[in-house]
Amino acid sequence: xxxxxxxxxxxxxxxIAARIAAExxxxxxxxxxxxxxxxxxxxxxYGVTDLLPANVVMVHGPGCPVCVLPIGRIDMAIELVLxxxxxPLRKAGCxxxxxxPSRSLCTYADTMRVPASGGLSLMKAKAKGADIRMVYxxxxxxxxxxxxxxxxxxxxxxxxxxxTPPTALVVREAAALGLTNFTVFCNHVLxxxxxxxxxxxxxxxxxxxxxxxxxxxPAHVSTIIGSQPYDYxxxxxxxxxxxxxxxxxxxxxxxxxxxxxxxxxRAEVENEFTRAVTPEGNARAKALxxxxxxxxxAFEWRGLGKVPYSALRLKEQWASFDAERxxxxxxxxxxxxxxxxxxxxxxxxxxxxxCKVFGTVCTPETPIGSCMxxxxxxxxxHYTYGRFRSEASTA
Amino acid sequence: xSAVRKGYVRPIDFKRGLVDMSHGxxxxxxxxxxxxxxxxxxxxxxxxxxxxxxxxxMPSGRLVVATDSHVVSPLFFPGGDIGCLSVHGTVNDVAxxxxxxxxxxSGFILExxxxxxxxxxxxxxxxAAAKQAGVAIVTGDTKVVERGKGDGVFINTTGVGVVAEGIxxxxxxxxxxxxxxxxxxxxxxxxxxxxLRENLxxxxxxxxxxxxxxxxxxxxxxxxxxxxxxxxxxxxxxxxTLNEIARQSDCGMRLEESAIPVRSEVAAACEFLGLDxxxxxxxxxxxxxxxxxxxxxxLEAMRAHPLGRDAAKVGEVVEDAHHFVQMRTGFGGSRMxxxxxxxxxxxxx
Amino acid sequence: MCLAIPAKVVELRDGDLAxxxxxxxxxxxxxxxxxxxxxxxxxxxxxxxxxxxxDPVEAxxxxxxxxxxxxxxxxx
Numbered sequence: 001x002x003x004x005x006x007x008x009x010x011x012x013x014x015x016i017a018a019r020i021a022a023e024x025x026x027x028x029x030x031x032x033x034x035x036x037x038x039x040x041x042x043x044x045x046y047g048v049t050d051l052l053p054a055n056v057v058m059v060h061g062p063g064c065p066v067c068v069l070p071i072g073r074i075d076m077a078i079e080l081v082l083x084x085x086x087x088p089l090r091k092a093g094c095x096x097x098x099x100x101p102s103r104s105l106c107t108y109a110d111t112m113r114v115p116a117s118g119g120l121s122l123m124k125a126k127a128k129g130a131d132i133r134m135v136y137x138x139x140x141x142x143x144x145x146x147x148x149x150x151x152x153x154x155x156x157x158x159x160x161x162x163x164t165p166p167t168a169l170v171v172r173e174a175a176a177l178g179l180t181n182f183t184v185f186c187n188h189v190l191x192x193x194x195x196x197x198x199x200x201x202x203x204x205x206x207x208x209x210x211x212x213x214x215x216x217x218p219a220h221v222s223t224i225i226g227s228q229p230y231d232y233x234x235x236x237x238x239x240x241x242x243x244x245x246x247x248x249x250x251x252x253x254x255x256x257x258x259x260x261x262x263x264x265x266r267a268e269v270e271n272e273f274t275r276a277v278t279p280e281g282n283a284r285a286k287a288l289x290x291x292x293x294x295x296x297x298a299f300e301w302r303g304l305g306k307v308p309y310s311a312l313r314l315k316e317q318w319a320s321f322d323a324e325r326x327x328x329x330x331x332x333x334x335x336x337x338x339x340x341x342x343x344x345x346x347x348x349x350x351x352x353x354x355c356k357v358f359g360t361v362c363t364p365e366t367p368i369g370s371c372m373x374x375x376x377x378x379x380x381x382h383y384t385y386g387r388f389r390s391e392a393s394t395a
Numbered sequence: 396x397s398a399v400r401k402g403y404v405r406p407i408d409f410k411r412g413l414v415d416m417s418h419g420x421x422x423x424x425x426x427x428x429x430x431x432x433x434x435x436x437x438x439x440x441x442x443x444x445x446x447x448x449x450x451x452x453m454p455s456g457r458l459v460v461a462t463d464s465h466v467v468s469p470l471f472f473p474g475g476d477i478g479c480l481s482v483h484g485t486v487n488d489v490a491x492x493x494x495x496x497x498x499x500x501s502g503f504i505l506e507x508x509x510x511x512x513x514x515x516x517x518x519x520x521x522x523a524a525a526k527q528a529g530v531a532i533v534t535g536d537t538k539v540v541e542r543g544k545g546d547g548v549f550i551n552t553t554g555v556g557v558v559a560e561g562i563x564x565x566x567x568x569x570x571x572x573x574x575x576x577x578x579x580x581x582x583x584x585x586x587x588x589x590x591l592r593e594n595l596x597x598x599x600x601x602x603x604x605x606x607x608x609x610x611x612x613x614x615x616x617x618x619x620x621x622x623x624x625x626x627x628x629x630x631x632x633x634x635x636t637l638n639e640i641a642r643q644s645d646c647g648m649r650l651e652e653s654a655i656p657v658r659s660e661v662a663a664a665c666e667f668l669g670l671d672x673x674x675x676x677x678x679x680x681x682x683x684x685x686x687x688x689x690x691x692x693x694l695e696a697m698r699a700h701p702l703g704r705d706a707a708k709v710g711e712v713v714e715d716a717h718h719f720v721q722m723r724t725g726f727g728g729s730r731m732x733x734x735x736x737x738x739x740x741x742x743x744x
Numbered sequence: 745m746c747l748a749i750p751a752k753v754v755e756l757r758d759g760d761l762a763x764x765x766x767x768x769x770x771x772x773x774x775x776x777x778x779x780x781x782x783x784x785x786x787x788x789x790x791x792x793x794x795x796x797x798x799d800p801v802e803a804x805x806x807x808x809x810x811x812x813x814x815x816x817x818x819x820x
Contacts (some may be wrong), residue, residue, distance in 0.1 A: 001659070001662070001663055001666065001749075001766055001804055002752070002786070003750040003765040003786055003798060004666065004749065004750060006807055007807075008725065008726055009810075010725055010727040012723075012807075012810045012811060013726050014727060015810065015811060015812060016810055017727075019812065036746070037744060038746060039744075044728060044730060045724070046724045046728050046730070047498075047723075047724045047726060047727070047728015047729045047730045048723075048726070048728055049728065050727070050728035050729055051726075051727060051728055051764065059732035064744060065744055065746075066744055090777065101764070108742075108743040108744075108791070109740035109741050109742065109743075110740070110742050110743055110744055112740060113737050114737075117410050123737075134740065134741070136668075136741060136743075136791065136792060137774075137791045137792030137793070138791065138792075139774065139792060140792075159744065159746065159791075160746055162746035162748065162791075162795060163743065163790070163791055163792070164789050165748065165777050165795075166777070166790075166791055166792070166793045169774070169776055169777070169793075201666065211778065218746075219746075219748075220746040220748045220790060221746060223748075223788055223795045224796070225794035226797060228775075237427065238753075245806075246748075248726050249810050253806070253809060253810055256661075272809075273806075274802040274805065274806060275796075275798050275799050275800075275802040275803040275806055276750075276788050276796045276797075276798055276799070277796075282777060282778070282795065282796055283779065284777060284779055285777045285795070287779070302681075323797070339763060357437050362737075364736030364737065365736055365737060374742075374743070374744065375736075376744060380736075383733070384733045384736065385730040385731050385733070386730065386731065387719070387731055387733070388717065388719045388721055388731050389715075391717055391719075489779060590769075596771075597769055597770060597771040598768045598769070598770040598771070599768065599770070600768065601769075659767045660767060660768040660769050662767060663767030663768060663769040664769045665764045666749050666766060666767075667749060667766060667769065667771065667789075669747045742747055743746070743747050743790070743791050744745055744747055
């Protein structure tokens with residue numbers, strides 16, 4: 001696979017590893033946060049940690065759209081399509097029972113196992129009879145709406161700036177086609193506001209100081225928004241940012257660039273992923289998003305709580321395609337499990353193994369907190385790929 | 396099974412006909428279906444006796460029995476269909492004890508409205524697979540469920556085989572130091588199936604690897620009679636199979652990622668879907684674990700067989716109280732290869 | 745992680761659609777989010793949409809950077 005295999009080359013990995021080892025100063029520790037789950041996944045799956053000096057510590061950030069989807073939003077989605085939701089859901093009462101055409105929820109497969117209230121998830125709601133279909137693309141949801149005009153088809157839209165432009169496109173297409181049975185339940189979230197939140201939220205004071213010396217910046221998100229939005233972090237917080245691709249060599253190169261910035265006392269935005277990221281990003285995609293979506297004043301992130309201006313909703317102009325307006329869905333907030341340390345882990349204050357429920361009651365099969373939900377979450381990545389490092393000694 | 400005199404009724408319309416409830420009613424329509432379809436296709440002396448059971452001679456050695464239900468969707472896929480799959484799957488389960496499979500039973504659950512043409516195609520494919528594998532389908536059962544209560548056709552097969560005294564192949568016999576071999580490329584079947592799933596459609600030349608492996612197993616045992624474990628990595632793929640064996644044998648494993656054979660198309664399809672080929676199903680591959688000193692001889696025997704051409708040594712068994720399966724990545728790091736969590740679903744993130 | 749993969753455009757179809765090839769696997773995707781893409785170009789594909797064109801010169805430069813060469817040595 002061209003432009004893939006070359007970026008996973010083990011020989012080059014050793015070359016970069018040797019450079020990093022030569023450049024790190026032995027008298028200090030380097031804490032870098034990779035914001036994106038894509039980087040977390042690459043680091044775990046390829047065993048990048050083994051190639052880094054011990055004083056370069058990677059902190060896994062909240063950049064996984066599945067992980068940060070709060071319980072309340074999944075509850076709302078289930079309520080749309082499950083005829084008789086279990087007790088915690090029934091109160092709000094906007095279930096589809098006996099009213100109007102039957103509803104289908106189309107979703108990316110990633111969201112199927114995200115825990116909701118009452119022991120439910122989309123997977124379990126499907127088992128209880130809800131019509132929930134997995135799609136590969138937003139356009140598949142639109143196609144289902146066209147093919148089945150007697151059904152209300154709701155697309156559960158999740159994701160960062162990457163997945164948002166396709167959602168914008170299908171909304172416009174649905175309008176152009178005059179579809180009246182297609183809506184979007186929008187959960188699109190924004191990367192820069194989440195990074196800002198991690199750096200400045202009041203919780204950071206309660207949870208302790210986040211020692212982050214620099215960020216590995218998003219890859220595919222940046223193909224859309226460009227590298228400019230990160231300038232603010234470099235200037236305002238004096239934190240170096242290196243935008244990096246999701247292949248393991250990209251991550252290692254970015255780490256080397258961050259080490260250099262730290263050693264030089266610089267705090268700049270650098271771009272390692274120049275093969276796909278420009279300063280401006282994708283103008284056409286940005287224009288589409290601006291046409292269809294507007295900022296929400298605040299949005300709840302699982303593990304992070306309410307984050308101001310961190311998510312999108314459909315503009316008034318497209319209201320008829322907005323499931324939240326069409327079905328008068330009730331906004332609700334459900335607290336995360338108390339024992340769960342996701343809040344601290346997502347901010348880099350704690351490690352997965354610091355959490356009491358990690359690997360005991362909270363596992364990929366029965367996730368309690370957001371970090372265990374997707375294979376990109378910090379806890380799931382450590383559980384699935386790295387557990388042998390922390391448990392071997394207790395054998 | 397009751398007999399129907401040939402020529403007594405109008406022949407079944409295998410071109411346009413559909414399965415209806417009468418085909419499972421126990422009456423004349425069912426008898427005719429058994430006669431004209433199953434007995435015709437599977438043709439052997441036990442079936443021709445038309446009893447509800449088969450009386451079989453007792454072979455020498457120990458009996459090996461395995462059962463498997465087949466519910467694949469779609470029913471027809473590149474490289475095979477549910478019919479041959481239902482033969483291969485059970486034959487392989489028997490063969491993984493080092494046994495020679497002899498007989499199969501077949502239980503059909505048909506959905507009302509299922510085209511008889513498709514059923515005939517499936518049954519013919521089963522018959523061909525059984526013939527090629529040298530096993531006889533000696534007894535069977537047919538039930539029909541109402542429309543909407545099945546997925547066209549489900550097939551259960553039970554296999555009976557015989558294993559010679561002295562051959563001790565079992566999942567609890569892996570020992571630290573043993574070599575781990577695979578018989579070929581991983582993930583072909585799962586990707587071939589997924590390429591046809593609604594909403595995922597992609598074009599590829601990948602075909603299911605579905606095949607009966609007892610011939611390969613016989614060749615392997617001839618070369619190394621002291622093979623410790625054999626297992627076919629079906630659902631959950633290689634990763635899950637190795638974790639099962641690690642638990643059964645109370646050991647750990649170390650794999651070498653670059654040694655694991657994966658077709659480039661399978662790797663590419665997995666990249667698209669966010670899947671890991673180590674968790675994708677196979678239907679014509681096996682994992683073998685043997686003493687380190689036997690590994691080369693076993694590998695050569697495997698490679699000499701058409702179904703083991705791409706065989707490779709992929710790792711070794713180690714001591715580990717945690718039963719971890721670890722892997723040195725092609726990149727130069729290490730990671731775990733854990734049990735499959737939940738279902739293997741395509742990811743966008 | 746916003747799973748996306750660089751793949752080669754092999755055929756343009758009506759309605760902003762295109763066929764891409766990744767290691768012998770082909771899939772129809774949408775080019776509605778990108779401009780000026782032609783067969784032979786590589787695009788970053790995510791959930792059935794091309795997010796961005798891949799710049800082959802920059803890719804070479806990055807590989808050169810990995811190897812510790814000056815960018816000019818790679819492109820030359």
